[in-house]
Amino acid sequence: MNGFTISVPASSANIGPGFDSLGLSLGLYLTLSVEKHSHWEIQHQSLLLPDFESYDKHFIYQIAKETAHHYGKQLPPCKVTIDSSIPLARGLGSSASAVIAGIELANQLCRLQLSLLDKLMLATEKEGHPDNVAASLVGGLVVTASTANDKINYYKWNSLNIDIITVIPDTELKTEASRSVLPEHFTRKYAASASSICNLFIVALTSHDYHLAGEMMENDLFHEPFRATLIPKYTEIKKAARSLGNYGTVISGAGPTMLVFAPKGKGQSIAGELQGQFSSYNICQVNIDTQGMKVTSGKEEVAEN
Numbered sequence: 001m002n003g004f005t006i007s008v009p010a011s012s013a014n015i016g017p018g019f020d021s022l023g024l025s026l027g028l029y030l031t032l033s034v035e036k037h038s039h040w041e042i043q044h045q046s047l048l049l050p051d052f053e054s055y056d057k058h059f060i061y062q063i064a065k066e067t068a069h070h071y072g073k074q075l076p077p078c079k080v081t082i083d084s085s086i087p088l089a090r091g092l093g094s095s096a097s098a099v100i101a102g103i104e105l106a107n108q109l110c111r112l113q114l115s116l117l118d119k120l121m122l123a124t125e126k127e128g129h130p131d132n133v134a135a136s137l138v139g140g141l142v143v144t145a146s147t148a149n150d151k152i153n154y155y156k157w158n159s160l161n162i163d164i165i166t167v168i169p170d171t172e173l174k175t176e177a178s179r180s181v182l183p184e185h186f187t188r189k190y191a192a193s194a195s196s197i198c199n200l201f202i203v204a205l206t207s208h209d210y211h212l213a214g215e216m217m218e219n220d221l222f223h224e225p226f227r228a229t230l231i232p233k234y235t236e237i238k239k240a241a242r243s244l245g246n247y248g249t250v251i252s253g254a255g256p257t258m259l260v261f262a263p264k265g266k267g268q269s270i271a272g273e274l275q276g277q278f279s280s281y282n283i284c285q286v287n288i289d290t291q292g293m294k295v296t297s298g299k300e301e302v303a304e305n
């Protein structure tokens with residue numbers, strides 16, 4: 001086996017009204033460098049990564065092992081060195097990136113030849129919803145829909161002409177805790193209003209009408225009204241971002257990070273202004289990743305997807 005590297009971008013789910021359906025791939029990365037070895041070994045290179053007791057308790061190893069077993073295979077031993085710039089439990093899809101990395105690790109080590117759709121279905125089953133995993137897998141803005149037969153359909157859109165700013169607090173919020181405050185049921189009238197807002201949001205966004213898209217983003221009814229109190233300075237950040245001329249500000253994924261849609265070319269200066277107002281936060285412009293997960297062997301990109 002030749003050594004290879006798996007690189008998986010972060011993601012921001014929901015973008016306001018697209019709860020459990022929309023994902024945007026972001027230029028922060030989880031990277032696995034994999035080499036043949038006499039026994040299993042996992043090493044971390046980033047302080048952002050969580051502690052682990054032994055290789056077999058590592059989340060990524062467990063996903064890889066389950067994936068290999070699902071296809072009747074065993075993982076061969078190797079050394080995996082992991083680096084990351086994705087903060088944990090901040091609403092930037094760290095767990096989805098780890099799931100995609102684990103599935104791809106098994107795919108490469110066991111030569112499973114999984115299709116993109118195979119990987120998406122497996123990842124969605126493990127993550128519970130397709131929004132983050134789809135964005136990390138294919139890149140760009142991804143609209144997903146699960147149909148009655150559990151098939152995941154998606155559409156990737158790569159033409160956003162905006163800057164993205166992440167406003168990251170120094171506190172974690174686990175997705176499980178943030179989902180626990182959401183209602184199990186909505187009335188027909190409420191659900192119709194909520195989905196009409198998402199419909200108009202997508203049309204406005206893909207027509208590059210960012211003012212209308214921003215207004216729809218900020219009028220989500222599916223999750224933001226129930227999560228707002230879990231997010232530190234939710235109202236203040238939205239208000240400050242709006243007064244600086246941004247299109248819209250929403251909770252990133254399950255929070256607590258807030259995601260700002262800024263006019264193209266202004267992201268860096270607006271991030272600087274916001275940083276001055278919210279000094280305990282980590283606020284920066286982040287690129288949109290347009291490619292999704294990549295596997296490289298030596299210097300060559302593996303034509304996998």
Ligand SMILES: Nc1ncnc2c1ncn2[C@@H]1O[C@H](COP(=O)(O)OP(=O)(O)OP(=O)(O)O)[C@@H](O)[C@H]1O
Pocket residue numbers: 011012013030049050058059060084087088089090091092093094095096098132173174175176252253254255
């Ligand atoms: N690279 C990784 N290696 C091992 N475990 C990870 C890794 N990344 C994430 N995790 C696990 O996932 C947990 C965070 O997942 P969680 O779903 O709560 O938040 P998130 O994925 O960062 O945010 P969101 O789902 O809102 O976008 C971590 O606390 C850790 O247990």
Ligand SMILES: N[C@@H](CCO)C(=O)O
Pocket residue numbers: 013014019020021129131132175178179223253254
């Ligand atoms: N759609 C998910 C994303 C976080 O995993 C949620 O909002 O709970």
